[in-house]
Amino acid sequence: MEFATFAARAERLAAEPGDIETTVRVADLLSAAGDREDGDDGDDLETVTRFLLGRVYPAHDSRTLDVGPALCREAIARAAGPNVTAADVEERLASAGEIGAVAAGFEFGGQRGLAAFGDGRAALTVAELDAALRELAAASGDGSESRKLDALFGLFNRCEPAEAKVLARLVLGEMRLGVGEGTVRDAIAEAFLADPTGNPDDAESASEADDGATLRAEDEAVAAVERALQVTNDYGRVATLARDEGLAGLRAEGLVVGRPVQAMLAQAGTAADAVESFGEVAVETKFDGARVQVHYVPGGDGEFGGDEEPDGDGLGPKLYSRNMDDVTDALPEVVEYVADRVDVPVILDGEVVAVDDAGDPLPFQEVLRRFRRKHDVDRMREEVSLRLHAFDCLHADGADLLDEPLRVRHDRLRGVLPDAAATLEIATDAAGIAAAEAAALDAGHEGVMLKHPDAPYTPGDRGKEWLKRKPDVETLDAVVVGAEWGEGRRAELFGTFLLGVRTDEAREEFVAIGKVATGLTDEALADLTDRLEPHVTSEEGTEIGIRPAVVLEVGYEEIQTSPTYSSGYALRFPRFVGVREDKSVADADSLERVARLAGDAGERPST
Numbered sequence: 001m002e003f004a005t006f007a008a009r010a011e012r013l014a015a016e017p018g019d020i021e022t023t024v025r026v027a028d029l030l031s032a033a034g035d036r037e038d039g040d041d042g043d044d045l046e047t048v049t050r051f052l053l054g055r056v057y058p059a060h061d062s063r064t065l066d067v068g069p070a071l072c073r074e075a076i077a078r079a080a081g082p083n084v085t086a087a088d089v090e091e092r093l094a095s096a097g098e099i100g101a102v103a104a105g106f107e108f109g110g111q112r113g114l115a116a117f118g119d120g121r122a123a124l125t126v127a128e129l130d131a132a133l134r135e136l137a138a139a140s141g142d143g144s145e146s147r148k149l150d151a152l153f154g155l156f157n158r159c160e161p162a163e164a165k166v167l168a169r170l171v172l173g174e175m176r177l178g179v180g181e182g183t184v185r186d187a188i189a190e191a192f193l194a195d196p197t198g199n200p201d202d203a204e205s206a207s208e209a210d211d212g213a214t215l216r217a218e219d220e221a222v223a224a225v226e227r228a229l230q231v232t233n234d235y236g237r238v239a240t241l242a243r244d245e246g247l248a249g250l251r252a253e254g255l256v257v258g259r260p261v262q263a264m265l266a267q268a269g270t271a272a273d274a275v276e277s278f279g280e281v282a283v284e285t286k287f288d289g290a291r292v293q294v295h296y297v298p299g300g301d302g303e304f305g306g307d308e309e310p311d312g313d314g315l316g317p318k319l320y321s322r323n324m325d326d327v328t329d330a331l332p333e334v335v336e337y338v339a340d341r342v343d344v345p346v347i348l349d350g351e352v353v354a355v356d357d358a359g360d361p362l363p364f365q366e367v368l369r370r371f372r373r374k375h376d377v378d379r380m381r382e383e384v385s386l387r388l389h390a391f392d393c394l395h396a397d398g399a400d401l402l403d404e405p406l407r408v409r410h411d412r413l414r415g416v417l418p419d420a421a422a423t424l425e426i427a428t429d430a431a432g433i434a435a436a437e438a439a440a441l442d443a444g445h446e447g448v449m450l451k452h453p454d455a456p457y458t459p460g461d462r463g464k465e466w467l468k469r470k471p472d473v474e475t476l477d478a479v480v481v482g483a484e485w486g487e488g489r490r491a492e493l494f495g496t497f498l499l500g501v502r503t504d505e506a507r508e509e510f511v512a513i514g515k516v517a518t519g520l521t522d523e524a525l526a527d528l529t530d531r532l533e534p535h536v537t538s539e540e541g542t543e544i545g546i547r548p549a550v551v552l553e554v555g556y557e558e559i560q561t562s563p564t565y566s567s568g569y570a571l572r573f574p575r576f577v578g579v580r581e582d583k584s585v586a587d588a589d590s591l592e593r594v595a596r597l598a599g600d601a602g603e604r605p606s607t
């Protein structure tokens with residue numbers, strides 16, 4: 001594909017960002033790039049897919065073009081002719097605001113005779129540009145800066161304005177096409193996996209059942225693309241796989257040791273959330289360090305990289321940051337530690353923590369002194385000691401474990417690296433979690449992570465299966481002003497309690513603020529039913545009126561304003577903590593305190 005064709009299409013995409021037609025246009029562009037029958041002998045699909053996202057290399061590849069804005073401005077100035085200086089380009093940039101518009105504003109090509117690149121008149125192709133950019137990226141050592149400048153000047157010199165605009169943006173990683181990763185994912189599915197049911201396109205002639213099947217098939221196609229993206233982190237490769245091998249090929253794509261995957265992330269959540277949504281909760285220490293992904297095939301010499309595909313002959317250990325940057329060289333003792341102990345190919349997820357002489361964790365800032373360091377690594381190694389805590393195992397001895405439950409992955413982790421494997425405790429209630437948290441804090445760690453013990457590992461996902469525990473907010477002492485009968489085996493007991501707070505200290509008047517039904521054991525329900533039955537004032541269906549007499553301590557995630565209850569507030573995720581035997585209803589919390597807590601809660605940071 002000619003680069004001019006790509007640039008023209010890119011221009012059209014950028015002109016109407018966010019349009020639902022964007023996916024169709026991107027799919028069209030991918031189909032055109034992937035059509036090997038069009039007389040072009042190369043296969044541009046990988047390159048075009050990456051270019052669309054402003055990349056020359058896939059996300060898992062730590063190589064960069066290493067072209068800074070100054071070099072780019074200089075190359076543009078040279079291509080623009082002898083009367084244009086880098087300062088002129090900079091000036092235009094200040095008013096245009098972005099480099100693409102500036103590059104498109106010059107007439108290039110006047111310098112063709114001087115071009116460092118062969119025949120200046122031949123149209124630049126996508127493949128040629130990709131090769132030239134990779135060559136430029138590889139330039140290193142003495143004089144590399146000027147070789148990069150020559151190469152980039154040569155490229156600009158062959159560009160029409162629309163091409164120059166895209167080239168400038170591409171080299172600086174500022175594509176601005178309004179084409180997000182989600183759009184490219186959907187477009188890959190649309191271009192190469194469209195209509196796997198064979199249904200006619202004409203929606204009117206398709207029955208509802210067919211429509212449903214088409215939608216499901218589309219969802220499956222997108223899910224297969226997404227999945228392959230998760231394991232490869234390479235849009236170009238996934239587009240090619242989708243075209244050449246379809247759904248089956250995408251689904252068969254596995255992890256490769258040496259090709260980092262995105263880290264699974266956590267949401268903030270409380271112990272109550274975890275117990276409520278997971279049932280059993282896997283509790284791990286939350287280590288206060290820097291995330292690392294460890295890749296290792298025993299038998300290697302630690303040397304691999306570049307375009308070299310790891311082939312299982314031994315490689316690494318390689319260490320990658322949360323953003324998939326290669327941080328191996330900065331952490332030699334972690335490399336040695338892994339190499340000494342692991343004897344099967346692995347991909348592990350974990351945290352590197354700075355420790356003192358006694359092995360106790362030091363604050364996070366200490367790790368940062370080591371983490372991305374390129375110089376003085378040995379000296380810093382003397383100053384700050386590191387320790388690896390591994391908490392997940394994505395691959396072990398030829399088996400991909402992403403879809404295995406956490407418990408299974410953890411078992412494998414303990415098998416491959418017992419010394420560094422984080423402990424995983426199963427808790428079934430908030431008290432168990434609190435005990436584990438106290439132990440973690442005692443040992444100097446940050447707190448605990450709460451994980452669904454049966455959840456798969458979903459790379460890049462900040463899902464609900466991993467929660468970083470946020471401290472509970474203050475509890476509230478509320479009065480029971482009503483109840484509802486329980487259900488099923490709890491039908492003989494009260495199951496839900498309507499809670500109220502005082503409006504006025506003197507008159508003992510109460511307004512409702514929410515209902516609590518969580519955190520109550522069978523014993524607690526029986527006890528509360530006994531306590532409350534003497535105070536029942538009315539019964540209508542399952543609704544029971546209760547004279548204020550019993551005070552409950554309740555936890556909650558937050559207090560929101562809400563028209564549902566007479567107080568004008570509602571508790572989010574209320575849960576029973578205990579009966580306040582020591583408090584009479586006159587000592588219960590007031591509406592005023594609720595209002596204050598709601599204000600406080602609103603100002604709390606969200607993490």
Ligand code: AMP
Pocket residue numbers: 263265266284285286287288289290291322351391422449468
């Ligand atoms: P945060 O950085 O506050 O979003 O918390 C999530 C981070 O905690 C992860 O990205 C990890 O770097 C770190 N972390 C520490 N211990 C664990 C653990 N046991 N499981 C998962 N992540 C952990």
